[in-house]
Amino acid sequence: MIQVKRAILHILDLNSGVPVFSDLDLDRELFDYIQKHLEKSWKDAAAHPSRLGDVNPIRQKLERYQADKDVFASITQEMADKLHKDLMLCGEERAMDFVAVEFLAGEVPHFGILLYTNQLGYTHKISYQDNQASNQIIQHFAILPNPTQKLTMFAFINMEDWSVRFVDKKRILDGEEVYLLPDRLLNCTMPVSSKDTIKKVHKIVTKVAEEFGQNPTQAVCQAKAVLLEAGQKSERIEPAEVGRKVFEHHSGMRDSYMEQIEHASLPKVTAVDRDYAVRTNKSHKIKTDTGIELTVPSDFFNNTDYIEFVTNENGTISINIKNVGEIINR
Numbered sequence: 001m002i003q004v005k006r007a008i009l010h011i012l013d014l015n016s017g018v019p020v021f022s023d024l025d026l027d028r029e030l031f032d033y034i035q036k037h038l039e040k041s042w043k044d045a046a047a048h049p050s051r052l053g054d055v056n057p058i059r060q061k062l063e064r065y066q067a068d069k070d071v072f073a074s075i076t077q078e079m080a081d082k083l084h085k086d087l088m089l090c091g092e093e094r095a096m097d098f099v100a101v102e103f104l105a106g107e108v109p110h111f112g113i114l115l116y117t118n119q120l121g122y123t124h125k126i127s128y129q130d131n132q133a134s135n136q137i138i139q140h141f142a143i144l145p146n147p148t149q150k151l152t153m154f155a156f157i158n159m160e161d162w163s164v165r166f167v168d169k170k171r172i173l174d175g176e177e178v179y180l181l182p183d184r185l186l187n188c189t190m191p192v193s194s195k196d197t198i199k200k201v202h203k204i205v206t207k208v209a210e211e212f213g214q215n216p217t218q219a220v221c222q223a224k225a226v227l228l229e230a231g232q233k234s235e236r237i238e239p240a241e242v243g244r245k246v247f248e249h250h251s252g253m254r255d256s257y258m259e260q261i262e263h264a265s266l267p268k269v270t271a272v273d274r275d276y277a278v279r280t281n282k283s284h285k286i287k288t289d290t291g292i293e294l295t296v297p298s299d300f301f302n303n304t305d306y307i308e309f310v311t312n313e314n315g316t317i318s319i320n321i322k323n324v325g326e327i328i329n330r
Helices: 028-042 057-067 069-089 180-185 194-211 216-233 239-246 251-263 274-281 298-302
Strands: 002-012 048-051 096-105 108-117 119-129 132-143 154-158 163-167 171-173 176-178 283-287 293-297 307-311 317-321
Touching (some): 002 028, 002 069, 028 108, 028 154, 057 069, 069 180, 171 180, 194 216, 194 239, 194 251, 194 274, 216 239, 216 274, 216 298
Antiparallel strands (some): 048 163, 096 108, 119 132, 154 163, 171 176
């Protein structure tokens, strides 16, 4: 459960180049809007985990805030100003709103940064000419995202253990690729996210299967079944364990998999949201070169009572679907 304690908004006007900083917090009536974005972003599997070091400048600012709540406006203005300058150097042109928020996740205090990219929208305008009403449609250039819209730039800082979760996109600064939140503002590392970890596991399993002349579709389906089970049990995934189970009967494939996950710098353990683990691994889509498409529950691939892949003598593959009680048209 997320509970907003306070929030403030600073305008990063990248068109004029002049930011507008607020001295006062947002009204409590707007907390529901902020909370919806916090809750949606909190579940984003694309978020990268990290941590602020002991001498990290942002951590020092937040420790100062914990000791003196009156500095909330000033420290968030400093953060917004730093980000505004970097966005200008990157050549960004669309205005953004920088929302800093203190909130509780459960009982743990967090500090959040939400970046709202302004959007072009339309609204009505009413004017009067010679006692006659004139209703017109006008453009509005500073529309904020709706409460259900996914944010592409945010950061959450746990103010007890100083762990961080963030999402950012790549930009070019002085000819180099950077992520402004971890590289320039938060000064923290950017490990692989749980979403990227799962994608890379799928990719490596496919590559290993192809290298050894095995069916990559079957191997990926087995990997999905392992990931699904792991996510349902503990919400933690160990990439090495996936390889041990998928390639348990082939030591060469298992060794190749282990080498490749190490080369890809995958974390030994990564936390993953249960809903995301189920959604991405509960089924697998198959498309044959003859145009047939199937969607099969991942855990069925480890049970030949339901589906079986058979390699024929001529090199073609047969898929046997078993124990079907009824076929329904969709």
